[in-house]
Amino acid sequence: MNKNNTIDVVPLTQELMNCPSITPADAGALDVLQKALEKIGFTCQRLVFSDENTPDVDNLYARFGSEAPNFCFAGHTDVVPVGDEAAWKTGPFESVIKNGILYGRGAADMKAAVACFAASSARFIENSGGNFKGSISLLITGDEEGPAINGTRKVLEWMAENGERIDHCVVGEPTNPTKMGEMVKIGRRGSFTGFLNVIGSEGHVAYPHLADNPIPHLTALVTALSNLELDNGSEHFQASNLEFTTMDVGNTATNVIPRTATATFNIRFNTHHSLDSLEATIRACLDQAAEKNGTVYELRALKNSEPFLTEKGDFSTLVANAIGQRLGQEPELSTTGGTSDARYIKNYCPVVEFGLVGQTMHKVDECANIADIEALADIYTDILERYFA
Missing domain, CATH: 3.40.630.10 (Zn peptidases)
Known part of the structure; x- marks a missing residue:
């Protein structure tokens, strides 16, 4: 050359x-x-x-x-x-x-x-x-x-x-x-993002019996996921971790119970899981927590990477x-x-x-x-x- x-x-x-x-x-x-x-x-x-x-x-x-x-x-x-x-x-x-x-x-x-x-x-x-x-x-x-x-x-x-x-x-x-x-x-590690939406019923704060506040429902689901131990790591990987990145209601009024409340979380996970198995674990955890409180929720999963x-x-x-x-x-x-x-x-x-x-x-x-x-x-x-x- x-x-x-x-x-x-x-x-x-x-x-x-x-x-x-x-x-x-x-x-x-x-x-x-x-x-x-x-x-x-x-x-x-x-x-x-x-x-x-x-x-x-x-x-x-x-x-x-x-x-x-x-x-x-x-x-x-x-x-x-x-x-x-x-x-x-x-x-x-x-x-x-x-x-x-x-x-x-x-x-x-x-x-x-x-x-x-x-x-x-x-x-x-x-x-x-x-x-x-x-x-x-x-x-x-x-x-x-x-x-x-x-x-x-x-x-x-x-x-x-x-x-x-x-x-x-x-x-x-x-x-x-x-x-x-x-x-x-x-x-x-892989990356999994969850968009959680809890559906309640709006109403006047003075008449809570006529509404269903989604915020306590969301709090219960957030607590359940936060307490979920995914694994203890492996020879090559640290333990998987789930972190909430946003929680929002979008309510500008002080005298209105909102209809919906949302939260976003991201999981960085190791080879103990796949995107599909992780989604199944998350949904099972949410279903169990939702059943205890009569919570109605939706979860949209963004499966970023294995x-x-x-x-x-x-x-x-x-x-x-x-x-x-x-x-x-x-x-x-x-x-x-x-x-x-x-x-x-x-x-x-x-x-x-x-x-x-x-x-x-x-x-x-x-x-x-x-x-x-x-x-x-x-x-x-x-x-x-x-x-x-």
């Missing part, structure tokens, strides 16, 4: 960050990445997907090589909104470097990691002369921070339909709590050893935190997550240490060398 085809990871990161790609807008981010990848020999395919009541989303699948095994880097170029732009020390889409720190939206989550995908691929291809048994691919979506309907999931479906198989995958989400090398994610676990084995060990040798610290193999698009990828191949430090993701003055970005590109290169050895 010509030396001019190498990729400098920091300038590429900045070029990506200068694109205001707030979900679902691409704002040119995928064009920047595609240009860099095609320069080093990747074949790129842009995939735009649509669905009802959701915006169209642009995605990118790029591949170098045609043989198996196919090692995939996966991530996203979309970012969350900037919030109060006046509160930022620098423009959120100006990618400013100060004292060795890169500031701007997407620095940590996760445009730097996407740039590291490209830079490490370029280094490995150059070092090997392009002569290795297998393929490298990038699956990059513009819909991870949003509904996640027209992104990774549909790209994976398209790949399966078109004979594109991936054998192992690293997702570049920011996984480290405080410093590089602390943590690799080998799984994530939990997943990539069991400790050769692949997770390969990734952990590459990190440990480069940084001198053996990373914890963890399942903590929220969710990611790895929840879709796990249906197709073993997947782990490793990226930058996540302390500033989604915050004002999001940032990443330049030394960490360069280390991440080195680690991804080491992973490729070990994988194709």
Whole structure:
């Protein structure tokens, strides 16, 4: 490979960050990445997907090589909104470097990691002369921070339909709590959201016998769910937890008993449950509590994502050893935190997550240490060398 085809990871990161790609807008981010990848020999395919009541989303699948095994880097170029732009020390889409720190939206989550995908691929291809048994691919979506309907999931479906198989995958989400090398994610808990509506009968507060106040009914259901012990955790997962996020009546009058009362809750759950089994458990608990008090309720379930676990084995060990040798610290193999698009990828191949430090993701003055970005590109290169050895 010509030396001019190498990729400098920091300038590429900045070029990506200068694109205001707030979900679902691409704002040119995928064009920047595609240009860099095609320069080093990747074949790129842009995939735009649509669905009802959701915006169209642009995605990118790029591949170098045609043989198996196919090692995939996966991530996203979309970012969350900037919030109060006046509160930022620098423009959120100006990618400013100060004292060795890169500031701007997407620095940590996760445009730097996407740039590291490209830079490490370029280094490995150059070092090997392009002569290795297998393929490298990038699956990059513009819909991870949003509904996640027209992104990774549909790209994976398209790949399966078109004979594109991936054998192992690293997702570049920011996984480290405080410093590089602390943590690799080998799984994530699932997410279940419940929208609870209790139906009573409105009336004058002076005549409660002519009404049925839904608030005590809702309180009883909330108490029942709050006292429900879902599990005690497992070897790899913490205990599942149910948290109420809203309770509302929407009543502006002080002398009217309302007709309805609502509450919303979210459950982050481990592999002791599935979305369907969890829904059955929740409904049984609510039915029991409702029967005691003659409560009429409705529950709408939003089944966000199943939990997943990539069991400790050769692949997770390969990734952990590459990190440990480069940084001198053996990373914890963890399942903590929220969710990611790895929840879709796990249906197709073993997947782990490793990226930058996540302390500033989604915050004002999001940032990443330049030394960490360069280390991440080195680690991804080491992973490729070990994988194709």
